[in-house]
Amino acid sequence: MKKHLKRLFSDSAAFAVATIGNKLVAALLVPVYTRNLNESGQLADWGITNNYTLILTYLCLLGTDAAMAFYFYDAKDERDRKIYLTNAVLFSAGICFIFALLAFFFGDKVASIIYKTDQNYTQLLLIATLATLFAIIIQHLLGYARYARRVWVFNLFSMSYVIGSSLLSVAFVVMGRGVLGLFYGQLIGQGIVAILMMILFRREFVLKPSKTHLNDLLRYGVPLLPTLVSFWVMTSVSQPIVYYLASIHHADIYAACLRLASMIVLITAPFQLAWRPFSMSIKDREDAKEIYGLVGRGLLVVG
Numbered sequence: 001m002k003k004h005l006k007r008l009f010s011d012s013a014a015f016a017v018a019t020i021g022n023k024l025v026a027a028l029l030v031p032v033y034t035r036n037l038n039e040s041g042q043l044a045d046w047g048i049t050n051n052y053t054l055i056l057t058y059l060c061l062l063g064t065d066a067a068m069a070f071y072f073y074d075a076k077d078e079r080d081r082k083i084y085l086t087n088a089v090l091f092s093a094g095i096c097f098i099f100a101l102l103a104f105f106f107g108d109k110v111a112s113i114i115y116k117t118d119q120n121y122t123q124l125l126l127i128a129t130l131a132t133l134f135a136i137i138i139q140h141l142l143g144y145a146r147y148a149r150r151v152w153v154f155n156l157f158s159m160s161y162v163i164g165s166s167l168l169s170v171a172f173v174v175m176g177r178g179v180l181g182l183f184y185g186q187l188i189g190q191g192i193v194a195i196l197m198m199i200l201f202r203r204e205f206v207l208k209p210s211k212t213h214l215n216d217l218l219r220y221g222v223p224l225l226p227t228l229v230s231f232w233v234m235t236s237v238s239q240p241i242v243y244y245l246a247s248i249h250h251a252d253i254y255a256a257c258l259r260l261a262s263m264i265v266l267i268t269a270p271f272q273l274a275w276r277p278f279s280m281s282i283k284d285r286e287d288a289k290e291i292y293g294l295v296g297r298g299l300l301v302v303g
Contacts (some may be wrong), residue, residue, distance in 0.1 A: 001291055008295070012274040017220075026165050029170055030259045036173045041117035043241050044251030045179050047258065048114065049124060049238045053132045058228045060136055061098040063221020064088040065143050066276075070220055071213075072147040073280045080213075082206045087214045089140045089205075096133040103129045116248055118180060127183045134190035135161075141197045144204065147277045154273075157197055165189030201246070 037043050068088050075081040103110075107125035115121050138161050145154040168189045172181025198205075239258070243251040275295075282288050 001294075005291070005295070008274055008278045012270045025166055025186060026265055027260060029166055030256065030272060032104060032170055033259075034171060034256050036176075037178065039117075039119070039178070039253065041115075042119070042179050043255040044239070044248050045115055045117055045119065045121070046182060047239045047251065047255035049128050049183065051178065051232075051239060052114075053128050053135075054123065054236060055229070055232050056096070056099060056129065056132050057136060057139075057182060058184045058225065058232060059094045060099070060132070061139070061221070062092070062095075063224035063228065064092055064217045065139060066141055066224055067217040067220035067222075068140065069147060069276045069280050071216060072277075073145070073283065077215045079206060082204050083208055083210050083213050084217065085140065085144055086207065087210055088217055089137060090209065091214055091217070092140065093133060096129065096136055096219045100129045100133060113293060116243070119180075123182065124180055124183065127180065127187055131183055132189050133184040134187070134194040138190060141194075141201050144201065146273060147280070149277065153200075155242040158195075161190060161193045164193065166187065 033046075034043065065088070068084060071084045072081055075084060076230065100235075103126040108122040109130075111121040111125055138157070142154055142158055142161075145157070165186045166189075167185075169182045169185030172185045177184065239251065239254060242254045261273065279292065282291060283290075
């Protein structure tokens, strides 16, 4: 048992490298954003758009990322594992592509209803949806790297994905492109990283659409959707409440504070990243329940 617990905490420490780097960069860039997104409502509009991309991610993944954690270890062989990955990526990316088409045809009309400011957001939902499409591909491949315990591959591309996108977004914002520039930066940064990761993981794909494998993923993942949506509501509904029921000015302040408060995940995120692959890898051991119980009690006490 000690050997397995030592592995869990060593993996948590390794994943902390990417988490700390990403969050430190995000925190350091907050003053840049607040200084350059200086027109009333732009910070709040950024927060509202992030809420949209978060729920879009849940609806496109449909829990298949969580299902991959199970089937990575439950697959009969390596080829079977690759078929699961291929079907998860194709399914999630396909759903997001459909949303991108809807955003292309109707995004300007929806934006005129959602946003209360007088900014030109005709293309904002389309750009945000395309950026989310690349982010979903990256999320699946980063998850696969975690399950395979390719920690430094995970750290390298996680930091490239977050920090690279952030720096590009800052460049567009400083050039005066506002909220739209933020998502242009994400689109370009995430697109580049997604392409590089697909090249790196090209041998992990088996271009074989499989109804059986996709059904397995959905049977595991879809029942998790109500929990995921509930989490989204708890973490995200406060911004729209302030935006629509108080004032855009208050929503700006709230959005800036949330960016700084997100630093709290430095404490929790590394463990969460390490826990899923670790918990799945030991699920068939005789002492798995004992290890789960010990870790659960420890997390409760420390938390």
